Amino acid sequence: MPCHRPAGNGFALIVVLFILLIIVGTAFIKC
Numbered sequence: 001m002p003c004h005r006p007a008g009n010g011f012a013l014i015v016v017l018f019i020l021l022i023i024v025g026t027a028f029i030k031c
Helices: 006-030
Strands: none
Touching: none
């Protein structure tokens, strides 16, 4: 896989941030 392609890393970062947002959201809903 080519290293000079930031689209894949950016997409993974967005997915991780989205999952963290869902976890924090569900935690606030449970509280």
